[in-house]
Amino acid sequence: MKRYTIFVITENFIGILNRITIIFTRRGINIDALTASESRLDGIHRITIEVTASEETVIQLVNQIEKIIDVIKAFHHQDDAVVYQEIALYKIPVSRLDGGLEKIIRQHNAKIIAAEPEFVVLELTGHKEQTQELLEILKGYGLLEFARSGRVAVAKRMLTIDSYVK
Amino acid sequence: MKDSMIRGADIVVRSLIAEQAEIIFGYPGGAIMPVYDALYDYHEQIKHVLTRHEQGAIHAAQGYARVSGKVGVCLATSGPGATNLITGLADAQIDSTPLVCITGQVAAHLLGTDAFQETDVVGISMPGTKWNIQVRRVEDIAPAIAKGFYIARSGRPGPVLIDITKNAQVDFGEFNYAPCQSFRSYKTHIPVEKSAIQEAAELINKAERPYLLFGQGVVLGKAETELKFFLDKSGIPAASTLLGSGALSQDYPNYVGKLGMHGNYAPNLLTNQCDVLIAVGMRFDDRVTGDLKRYAKQAKIIHLELDPSEINKNVKSHIPILGDCKESLSMLTEAIEAKTHPKWLSKFRELEQMEKDAVMQHDIAPTKVGLTMGEVINQINQYKADDAVLVTDVGQHQMIAWRYFNYKKTRTQVTSGGLGTMGFALPAALGAQLYDYSRQVICVVGDGGIQMTIQELGTIMQTKAPVKIVLLNNNYLGMVRQWQQMFFDKRYSFTELDNPDFIKIAEAYNIRSQKVTDRGDLTEAIEDMLIHDGPFFLEVVVEKEDNVFPMIATGCSVEEVRLS
Numbered sequence: 001m002k003r004y005t006i007f008v009i010t011e012n013f014i015g016i017l018n019r020i021t022i023i024f025t026r027r028g029i030n031i032d033a034l035t036a037s038e039s040r041l042d043g044i045h046r047i048t049i050e051v052t053a054s055e056e057t058v059i060q061l062v063n064q065i066e067k068i069i070d071v072i073k074a075f076h077h078q079d080d081a082v083v084y085q086e087i088a089l090y091k092i093p094v095s096r097l098d099g100g101l102e103k104i105i106r107q108h109n110a111k112i113i114a115a116e117p118e119f120v121v122l123e124l125t126g127h128k129e130q131t132q133e134l135l136e137i138l139k140g141y142g143l144l145e146f147a148r149s150g151r152v153a154v155a156k157r158m159l160t161i162d163s164y165v166k
Numbered sequence: 167m168k169d170s171m172i173r174g175a176d177i178v179v180r181s182l183i184a185e186q187a188e189i190i191f192g193y194p195g196g197a198i199m200p201v202y203d204a205l206y207d208y209h210e211q212i213k214h215v216l217t218r219h220e221q222g223a224i225h226a227a228q229g230y231a232r233v234s235g236k237v238g239v240c241l242a243t244s245g246p247g248a249t250n251l252i253t254g255l256a257d258a259q260i261d262s263t264p265l266v267c268i269t270g271q272v273a274a275h276l277l278g279t280d281a282f283q284e285t286d287v288v289g290i291s292m293p294g295t296k297w298n299i300q301v302r303r304v305e306d307i308a309p310a311i312a313k314g315f316y317i318a319r320s321g322r323p324g325p326v327l328i329d330i331t332k333n334a335q336v337d338f339g340e341f342n343y344a345p346c347q348s349f350r351s352y353k354t355h356i357p358v359e360k361s362a363i364q365e366a367a368e369l370i371n372k373a374e375r376p377y378l379l380f381g382q383g384v385v386l387g388k389a390e391t392e393l394k395f396f397l398d399k400s401g402i403p404a405a406s407t408l409l410g411s412g413a414l415s416q417d418y419p420n421y422v423g424k425l426g427m428h429g430n431y432a433p434n435l436l437t438n439q440c441d442v443l444i445a446v447g448m449r450f451d452d453r454v455t456g457d458l459k460r461y462a463k464q465a466k467i468i469h470l471e472l473d474p475s476e477i478n479k480n481v482k483s484h485i486p487i488l489g490d491c492k493e494s495l496s497m498l499t500e501a502i503e504a505k506t507h508p509k510w511l512s513k514f515r516e517l518e519q520m521e522k523d524a525v526m527q528h529d530i531a532p533t534k535v536g537l538t539m540g541e542v543i544n545q546i547n548q549y550k551a552d553d554a555v556l557v558t559d560v561g562q563h564q565m566i567a568w569r570y571f572n573y574k575k576t577r578t579q580v581t582s583g584g585l586g587t588m589g590f591a592l593p594a595a596l597g598a599q600l601y602d603y604s605r606q607v608i609c610v611v612g613d614g615g616i617q618m619t620i621q622e623l624g625t626i627m628q629t630k631a632p633v634k635i636v637l638l639n640n641n642y643l644g645m646v647r648q649w650q651q652m653f654f655d656k657r658y659s660f661t662e663l664d665n666p667d668f669i670k671i672a673e674a675y676n677i678r679s680q681k682v683t684d685r686g687d688l689t690e691a692i693e694d695m696l697i698h699d700g701p702f703f704l705e706v707v708v709e710k711e712d713n714v715f716p717m718i719a720t721g722c723s724v725e726e727v728r729l730s
Contacts, residue, residue: 011351014300015288022293063475069297069317072351165350 003032004058005082005153008047009039009161011070020047020071023064029053033086033150041165044072050151073164077155084153088131089113090122090138091145101141108134119144171338174304175200178268178330179208181311184343187239187266189213189230189600191223195243196283198270200335202241215600215629218621220247222593224254225619228263229597232580233555233605235388237318238597240267245283248329249290253587255325256294260584261409262386264323266314273333274302288329296324302331304339309346316346321354322473323386356472358489358497366468366485367501369442375510376402377440377465379425379454382409382583383447383472383491390414390576392495393446399499401506403514405433407448409583412573422514426454428565431525431716432517434727437462439513446470447491450480451584460723470494524729525715530570536709537685539563539638543570545692546608546636554606555580555598559591559615562644565714567610589618592635596622599631606634606696613639613665623675626701634695635677637705640712641665648713672703679703 010016017036024031032050039046051058058076065074090110092101097120105112105122108130114121122138124131131148138146172180178201182190192214194202205214217223220242227238238258242251248269258265272281288300297317301310307330314326348354370376378400384393390413397404397414403422404414408429414421423430425437434456437443443465448454455461458480469476469483470491477486487494529540543566556571557580558564564581573579580598582590595609616637626633643661650658672679678698682691688706695702718727 015292018289019292026293060475060479063477063479067473067475070351 001052001054003050003052003079005077005079005084005151006049006051006058006062006065007075007077007153007155008049008065009072009074009164010045010047011072012043012045013070016045016068016070017047019068020049020065023061024051027057027061029057029061035150035152037152039161041161044161044165048151048153073161075155081156082153083156084127084151085125086128086131086149086151087123087125088135088146088148090124090134090143091119092122092138093119093142093144096141104134104137110134167338168340170340172341173200173204173335174307174330174337174339175204175335176207177304177307177339177341178311178335179204179212180341181308181343182239183208183211184345185237185311185315187212187237189215190239190241191215191217191226191230191597192241193217193220193223193243193247195247195270197244197272197332198241198247200332201268201270214241215625217593218624219619220250221253221589222619222622222625224251224258224265224267225587225590225593226597226600226622226625227265227267228254228258228590229557229580229594230601231263231265232594233577233598234601235577237264237266237315240265242267243270243283244272244287245285248285248287251327252291252294253585255291255327257582257585257587257590258325259294259296261582262323262382263325264318265325266311266318267325267327269327269329270335271300271329271331274331275333277331287327291327294325295327298327298329300329300331301334304334304337307334307339308341308343312344312346313349317352321352356474356489358487358494360497362485362487363494363497363501366487366498369466369468369485370400370444370498371503373442375440376400376442376444376507377436378402378404378444378446379407379448380404380410380413380446381407381448382413384410384413385576387447387472387491389447389492389495392492392499394418396495396499399504400502401504402444403507403511405430407451407454408568408581409579410448411568412576412579415574416572417574420511422511423518424569426451427456427718428569428714428716430518430569431521431727431729432514434716434718434724435517436514438464438723438725440465442466442468444468444470445483446495447472449476452480455480455724456718456726457721457723460725521716521729529566534709536712537682537688537706538712539566539708540570541685542636542638542688542692542706542708543567543610545688547572549693549696550608551606553578554608557581557591557595557598557607557609559611560586560588561612561615562640562648562712562714563610563612563638565645588615590615592616592619593622593625595633595635596626596629596631599633600629603632607632608634608636610636610638612644613637613641613663613668614643620671623672623677627675627677630700632698632700632702635701635703636695637668637703638708639665639668639705640708640710642710644712645714647711651711651713653719668703668705677701677703679705681705681707683707
């Protein structure tokens with residue numbers, strides 16, 4: 001079992017995400033994270049799916065995804081073949097702000113992006129291991145809320161989607 | 167409003183006519199009523215058959231599609247009308263049958279409000295369709311139907327569902343039908359790689375015990391002639407899957423029989439003795455392979471397949487040949503040397519003799535008093551036309567009919583293969599018959615399955631479709647009972663049936679009928695049935711506790727196929 005990133009290049013039609021996710025559901029495979037966004041090309045969406053599975057399974061998944069009529073192309077990559085980031089937000093009560101926390105924020109290169117009378121919101125962008133590490137520390141500071149995005153990623157391979165979109 | 171504008175419902179019907187649909191199988195209801203109203207005006211250009219249940223409509227459309235090679239068309243209302251199509255959609259999806267199903271839907275402004283007969287049929291049918299779409303605006307109707315037909319029939323065929331809201335059916339729009347020929351996310355033609363052909367040819371030329379398995383892909387790809395030419399030149403023994411049967415005449419000298427759980431002895435057993443296995447248009451279903459860990463491990467595998475997701479799905483192939491098998495087979499024929507394999511072929515014949523002695527003798531020429539399913543099919547063979555279509559349901563009768571029916575022509579095998587849908591046969595036979603009234607359509611069905619869709623006798627009565635219905639009645643859900651006998655210690659849990667008087671039912675539908683309980687009456691009854699000009703219901707009371715053999719039990723290897 002390894003961690004894979006699946007890229008799906010697709011038409012932007014209603015229901016496409018559902019069609020993709022039922023492929024995972026049917027096989028009892030959990031999606032670790034999923035993000036969907038516009039691509040560089042008009043009308044074309046890209047969906048990034050993070051999944052932990054064997055390569056054999058991932059190939060089957062990708063084949064099945066590609067079989068969806070409105071999917072243009074699907075690829076899979078191991079972690080070392082993609083450049084990826086995730087963003088995490090942490091909500092901390094103001095009452096817990098002290099010198100110790102300031103040091104932690106500096107060490108992790110986190111940012112304070114909002115400050116309200118009762119709480120502040122920290123932001124950290126990085127790999128899951130990094131945002132997870134900060135999460136564990138902030139649990140000791142009365143963490144009120146935590147949210148982490150799915151992976152956004154681009155492939156290292158020099159191949160553009162244009163060739164598939166004709 | 168311009169004069170040229172017509173109602174969405176008219177656009178639906180005119181689009182179907184533009185796609186050369188000849189017949190619609192359907193059932194009306196609230197949300198599809200505008201389309202039914204439009205059909206009233208077009209009844210001379212397109213025929214509609216009112217079935218007695220939406221499941222009957224879709225199975226009939228499947229039967230029609232399977233024998234004709236055309237897209238089957240089905241019409242139903244929203245809610246329960248739409249959900250009643252689901253079994254047929256799943257069946258068509260797994261058996262690659264081209265269908266376009268149109269369902270009515272509540273008006274767009276009511277979507278999501280739990281309106282009367284509203285159901286999310288697009289969501290429900292998503293895993294069971296090749297493609298589906300909801301149309302909410304009149305201008306989107308014709309393009310959706312054009313795309314739907316194109317998707318259903320191209321590439322690996324499959325079912326399409328188009329859900330049309332009522333407002334779109336009653337609004338007015340322009341009708342300029344443009345058939346769909348391609349779109350960017352969907353590639354139907356995969357060019358065959360010459361290098362793969364070359365590699366495969368080298369392997370085949372060197373092979374001592376090559377073996378070819380063919381499936382429905384040969385039929386769907388219209389590659390029957392190409393298959394025969396390949397076999398003529400290569401001299402390779404060939405076996406068929408359930409749905410591939412008929413793609414090659416059984417009289418063909420190198421045809422060695424049928425694959426799978428209840429297929430023939432030699433074709434299963436020798437799968438594990440060949441050195442090169444060529445699979446054409448088949449998907450290595452578990453009913454064909456048995457235990458995958460012990461399936462053809464000694465062989466180099468060449469897989470000719472149109473659908474990339476089938477490659478390495480169940481069985482890893484050494485040389486995958488992607489693309490249309492009509493192309494790849496003829497390229498392969500070109501590339502190989504002419505050969506014969508008499509010694510290897512005689513091995514099949516030896517084992518065939520064993521099966522004849524151990525199984526077929528009992529099945530087709532029984533010495534016991536009770537009638538067997540096998541002898542009924544054997545008698546049908548004596549009188550049937552060469553191009554007679556065999557439509558079967560699911561269970562013992564299905565396996566026996568398939569085993570003993572003498573397939574001579576392509577598209578003569580209609581059965582629910584992948585999904586195993588009981589209740590399929592009667593409506594599917596109706597659909598097959600309505601494609602061509604002059605062709606013999608023989609519907610072999612069990613006493614369990616027929617009662618799942620028996621209401622379609624009404625449609626047979628109304629259409630006068632001359633379907634020959636052969637009910638093999640053993641008063642049991644026979645296949646389940648066989649498994650209970652073999653694997654559940656004869657604990658016959660809920661498999662025995664108290665059946666109605668089927669002959670009275672047939673009479674009530676004004677269908678000519680006969681019941682056979684004695685062997686002496688069988689031949690004449692079959693003859694009478696086949697010459698009768700109209701539908702016929704023949705009930706044959708067969709041995710209650712007979713079993714289907716050979717058999718590869720679940721979890722066993724193909725070489726563990728047993729004769730008793």
